[in-house]
Amino acid sequence: MFPYKTSIKFDRKCNQALYLQLANQIIQLIKNRILTPNTKLPGSRTLAQQLNVHRKTVVACYEELSLQGWVESISKKGTFVHQNLPILHQQKIKGYQVNNLNINTGFSFYKNNISSKSTLNKKENFIYLNDGISDVRLTPIDEIARTYRRICAKKNIFEHLSYGSTYGNDTLRKVIVNYLNTTRGLHITKKNVLITRGSQMGIWLSSQLLLKKEDVIVVGNTNYKSADTTFLNQQANLKRVLVDKDGIVTSEIENLCKQQQIKAVYITSHHHHPTTVTLSAKRRIHLLNLSKKYHFAIIEDDYDYDFNYNHAPILPLASHDTNGNVIYIGSVCKTVAPVFRVGYLIASEYFVDQAAKLRGFVDRQGDALLELTFADFIKSGDLDRHIRKVMKIYRQRRDLFCKLLKKELNDVFQFEIPKGGMAVWIKLNSNYSWEIITEVAKKNKLEIGNWQRYDNANLKHNYIRIGFATYNENEIHELINRFKKTFYEIKV
Numbered sequence: 423m424f425p426y427k428t429s430i431k432f433d434r435k436c437n438q439a440l441y442l443q444l445a446n447q448i449i450q451l452i453k454n455r456i457l458t459p460n461t462k463l464p465g466s467r468t469l470a471q472q473l474n475v476h477r478k479t480v481v482a483c484y485e486e487l488s489l490q491g492w493v494e495s496i497s498k499k500g501t502f503v504h505q506n507l508p509i510l511h512q513q514k515i516k517g518y519q520v521n522n523l524n525i526n527t528g529f530s531f532y533k534n535n536i537s538s539k540s541t542l543n544k545k546e547n548f549i550y551l552n553d554g555i556s557d558v559r560l561t562p563i564d565e566i567a568r569t570y571r572r573i574c575a576k577k578n579i580f581e582h583l584s585y586g587s588t589y590g591n592d593t594l595r596k597v598i599v600n601y602l603n604t605t606r607g608l609h610i611t612k613k614n615v616l617i618t619r620g621s622q623m624g625i626w627l628s629s630q631l632l633l634k635k636e637d638v639i640v641v642g643n644t645n646y647k648s649a650d651t652t653f654l655n656q657q658a659n660l661k662r663v664l665v666d667k668d669g670i671v672t673s674e675i676e677n678l679c680k681q682q683q684i685k686a687v688y689i690t691s692h693h694h695h696p697t698t699v700t701l702s703a704k705r706r707i708h709l710l711n712l713s714k715k716y717h718f719a720i721i722e723d724d725y726d727y728d729f730n731y732n733h734a735p736i737l738p739l740a741s742h743d744t745n746g747n748v749i750y751i752g753s754v755c756k757t758v759a760p761v762f763r764v765g766y767l768i769a770s771e772y773f774v775d776q777a778a779k780l781r782g783f784v785d786r787q788g789d790a791l792l793e794l795t796f797a798d799f800i801k802s803g804d805l806d807r808h809i810r811k812v813m814k815i816y817r818q819r820r821d822l823f824c825k826l827l828k829k830e831l832n833d834v835f836q837f838e839i840p841k842g843g844m845a846v847w848i849k850l851n852s853n854y855s856w857e858i859i860t861e862v863a864k865k866n867k868l869e870i871g872n873w874q875r876y877d878n879a880n881l882k883h884n885y886i887r888i889g890f891a892t893y894n895e896n897e898i899h900e901l902i903n904r905f906k907k908t909f910y911e912i913k914v
């Protein structure tokens with residue numbers, strides 16, 4: 423008889439019931455053909471004795487095996503491994519490890535070779551550069567948690583726990599209408615609003631609806647990398663046009679329009695990503711007129727609308743568009759914290775309907791409770807209070823960061839003080855290379871990251887974008903010190 427006593431092991435500390443532990447081990451023996459079809463299993467009393475468990479445990483195990491179809495009980499004869507079980511052709515399991523299972527699939531699929539963001543395993547005491555994200559330590563997490571809790575305690579909360587609308591929570595859509603009409607000068611109704619899980623989802627949905635293989639989309643030279651990769655993933659034809667101190671050069675777009683059909687132009691009008699410049703009023707009007715004349719879409723990604731240090735926020739192109747050419751995208755992910763995946767796509771009703779349908783394929787709906795929380799957070803004025811608070815802090819950080827850069831690293835870096843946003847666009851003196859600096863900086867616990875990503879147009883321009891908002895005063899001093907040390911070591 424099979425040596426059940428030595429083969430079956432119980433983990434009495436584990437939460438799983440003993441009968442299930444036994445059943446799972448017998449299933450493994452059957453799958454591995456150690457117990458072959460028609461093998462008679464021991465009587466429940468015998469097996470219970472051998473394994474030192476209660477007989478009811480074995481009876482429950484056999485019932486489970488029978489329900490799952492692994493064994494069959496034949497009256498007055500006993501319990502047998504099912505006779506019709508086919509052989510399972512699988513890799514042998516060594517312990518709990520299956521060779522290669524974590525890496526390889528057993529099927530072919532369409533791999534995506536377009537480079538995208540990778541995640542870092544953060545090391546202790548390292549300073550990591552980023553391209554301009556908020557300081558999550560300033561997140562009003564208590565207010566948000568309180569609001570979330572209050573919403574969950576409401577009598578009618580159950581209405582929101584089931585499947586909802588692919589357009590997003592209705593209350594948030596109404597709040598967004600009011601908020602954007604008031605702050606951004608838009609003229610929208612609820613039908614123009616699709617709630618997304620952040621700006622990236624808005625970019626992706628627009629890209630799916632606008633672009634097919636070889637369709638032309640115009641982007642700045644150079645541009646926000648994740649937008650580029652989203653369009654490339656669609657196999658679109660990316661046409662890059664110059665970006666100067668007034669933003670994307672619209673006369674170049676006009677020239678392109680005269681040569682070929684353009685489907686869309688992607689812009690970060692408020693502060694161009696990565697160079698941080700603002701699109702001038704003249705070019706805004708020019709671009710809107712071109713979009714009307716040549717029937718293309720403007721994807722306006724207003725990712726850091728709220729952060730302006732020298733002037734009031736500039737109204738987006740969407741506020742002047744009455745022809746239905748602009749798809750306006752934004753989120754709370756920069757303003758509050760990236761973890762809160764709440765954003766919006768604003769466009770003509772027909773486009774929003776299609777975007778909502780498409781979104782439903784990948785994400786049935788958003789997180790209604792979080793959306794209700796943000797509806798309340800915005801309506802109550804908490805969001806505006808938070809923006810006012812962090813604006814002051816970020817302005818101080820920008821000033822300190824730029825002052826120290828100028829004072830301590832003037833001979834290696836050139837930059838303009840950004841009027842808004844959370845990052846500085848910095849040019850490295852051509853005597854140096856980011857490649858070497860990145861390596862030496864690592865020894866000084868400064869992680870520069872993928873510096874090539876700013877050169878997505880292959881300009882070999884030696885610029886990178888460094889976020890300042892994430893670091894407090896001490897950290898800014900420390901960051902500059904580590905840079906200084908790095909340059910000192912390179913020079914010696």
Ligand SMILES: Cc1ncc(COP(=O)(O)O)c(C=O)c1O
Nearest residue numbers: 620621622646695723725753755
């Ligand atoms: C220009 C730009 N657009 C969009 C995004 C994505 O934002 P979200 O987190 O809302 O998806 C980012 C994030 O860094 C960004 O810099």
